[in-house]
Amino acid sequence: MRNLSGSFILLALDNAEQRLIAATDRLASRPLYLAELPGLLLIATDICALLSLPGVRYHLDPVGIAQFIRLQMIIDDRTIYQEIRTLDPASLLSIDLRTGKYAKYCYWHMQPGSAYESDDEATAAIVTAFRNAGQRITRDAGRSALLLSGGVDSRMVLASITPYLNDCTCMTFGPDLTDEGEVAQALARQTQLPWKLIKQSASDYWEQLEVVLPSLQGMFSLAHTHTWKTVSYSSAIGFTTIFDGWGIDAFLAGSYMPKHHFTIWGHKFYSYNFPKIANQTEAQHYLLMTLDCHMGDFANSYLSPGYYTAWDMASQLIENQVSQVSIHWKDPLEQMEKVLTGLMGRFRSQPMLRSIRTHARQRSPLFDAEILDTYLRLTPRQRFLGPVYRAALQQLSPAMARMRYANTGASLFAPPLIQAFHLQVRQFWRANRERIRLTLNHMGIKHLIRQRSYGSYAHLSELLNELSNGVSEGAQRARSVLIDGPLVELGCIDRQRVIDKLNSSKHSDLETQTLISLTTLATWLDRYPAQS
Known part of the structure; x- marks a missing residue:
């Protein structure tokens, strides 16, 4: 199992041992659902399949509902149904078909690798990992499209796959031709690839809710359905493979690391200084501050009073996550960041990816084992704001690296303080x-x-x-x-x-x-x- 790479769900039947094996990839990028019912253990890759069984009744899970509203995600193995759970990342489920008993095992942990001796060595490793991943994910790609935002992640994917593709079109979505769209258009022009803007308004989100609903799996909000219109259009005109870069920045550019700020007249001004977290309690506090959009306030949830106990459990669940990670990571900053990257890699990308997979084959370097192993060898300073990640882009494509960063309007290689200043201006x-x-x-x-x-x-x-x-x-x-x-x-x-x-x-x-x-x-x- 440790040698498997990419985004997958594995189901294998061992006839000799009368055993069924089920497994998820390292980030559980494709969820696997388990429903325990009287006399039955049901397994499905789509929760809708379990919910559509005749004569089966499911009950709401208050803790799942509370997490959905408070955190905008469900951070443990729950769903919004009491009887249905998910299989954890990098997990193997072994079911004895003769007795019905089963056991779960974790075959891979997000644990430290040996640190690179220098930034140059780290940069070279990222370049190699992306080149190899690009070659792997472009095999038998057919007619392809790339979701190109103009950010660093989609540039890295573009630089990684273009040497191996003969047919690729860049697709950018947005309410209009925005600043990000202009950069994406320039990137496509630089690589001499066709480019198309797919406009989508707020009305499009509500109009597509009924058809996009199954892809949300009862786990995600309508606010996470950005890719649906673009990929449905791409599929309709004959594209069979869609490339994307969702979530890579969370791993290689430290997007969810704390960024220091100071306040003037009630406004936050970021300095982009390297963060420090003193202990595990601070790590838990930062996670709760980052994930909990309600800041613990039950009053603004609009939930009935009966949900208060379930609401309050979110803090304990986050503490549990940090405690599990602390087995392998002793630095509180690493503990906080590893919990966040694990959650974001799984939950922030899943609704986007399922939208793509409904229409076409979805491919991303994020789930490549070599890239994940490279990430685990980077130090926090090498990840914070992605200095070696951006240096790798410069080696893969100097022309792409020279283009400004749409979010700040500054160079990708400007000092952190300059980037922060540009962003705030x-x-x-x-x-x-x-x-x-x-x-x-x-x-x-x-x-x-x-x-x-x-x-x-x-x-x-x-x-x-x-x-x-x-x-x-x-x-x-x-x-x-x-x-x-x-x-x-x-x-x-x-x-x-x-x-x-x-x-x-x-x-x-x-x-x-x-x-x-x-x-x-x-x-x-x-x-x-x-x-x-």
């Missing part, structure tokens, strides 16, 4: 430009400053505005299911508070995120019912 300019535009609009001076979109994703505020006002048919259906559907019938939410907040003219980011998650959950349970 751009954010300040964007926010004030929009304020001026709105003020001019109220004064009747329209079109003097054109509205501009930034980034690739629809803003959550736009999604909630669609939901609150029922702008599209999809949003109207979703709103109806939220306020009159299964979450109300099962007593999970405070209906009146939800209605009041939907009708309110102002919503915080937290309220917005929570209402979108609740709406996704209500729509899911409307199709795949459960008992309380």
Whole structure:
């Protein structure tokens, strides 16, 4: 098992021993679901298959529901159903078919490798790993498309696969041609590859909810369905393989490491100094601060009081995660980062990847064993802001490395303080430009400053505005299911508070995120019912 590489689920039948073996890859990039019912152990790669069995009833798991709302993910092996669990990453399930008994084993751990002696050696290892992964994942690719955002990850994938592909088109999605889109377009031009922009608005998200719902597996919010429209379009015009770079930055560029900041007049200003975490308690605290969008406040969850105990369990679950990692990692910064990368690699990429796999073959270097082994040999300083990762890009493609970073407008190799300064200046300019535009609009001076979109994703505020006002048919259906559907019938939410907040003219980011998650959950349970 340790020699297997890539994204996979393995099922093998040993006739001689009357034993069934099931296994997940190192990051469990493809979930495997287990349902324990009276006299039955059911295994499926799609939770919908288990939920569609006639005559089988499932019950809501309050802890799973609470995690879904509080953390926007379920961090242990639970689902939102009591009877259904997931198989952990790098796990092997052995089932004795004669007795029905089974045992679980972990065949690989995220544990330290021997550190590279220098940054040059680390850079060379990353270059080699990506070249080898690029060669492996392009085999029999057929007509291919690459999801190209213009960021460092998609550049690395582009540089890794183009030497081995004869036919590849770059696809960029977004509300319009944004700053990221302009960089992606320039990258495609640099590599002389066809490029296409797929526009998607907030309305598109709600209109596709019914069809995209099975890919969410009752584990993810509508806010994670960015790739659906692009890959469905790509599949419709004949592309058979989609390449992506989701989640690589979490591993090789330390995207989820703490970034120091100071506050002036209530605004955060980041300095990008190297982080320090003193002990395991601080590691747990930072994880909770990062994952818990509610900051522990149950009041803004809109859940019924009966969910409070389940809500409070999230802190203990995070402590458990850190304790497990601390067996192999003694540095508290490493403990915190390894928990985050494991979770993000699994949960932040899964909804994107399942959207792709519904339509085409999905390929990414992230799950390659050589790349994961390389990551485990990098020191925290080599990962923080990705200096050796970016140096590897420069070796793979100097032209791509020279192009500015869309998020900051600065060079990829600018000192951290300069990158932080560029980022904050751009954010300040964007926010004030929009304020001026709105003020001019109220004064009747329209079109003097054109509205501009930034980034690739629809803003959550736009999604909630669609939901609150029922702008599209999809949003109207979703709103109806939220306020009159299964979450109300099962007593999970405070209906009146939800209605009041939907009708309110102002919503915080937290309220917005929570209402979108609740709406996704209500729509899911409307199709795949459960008992309380």
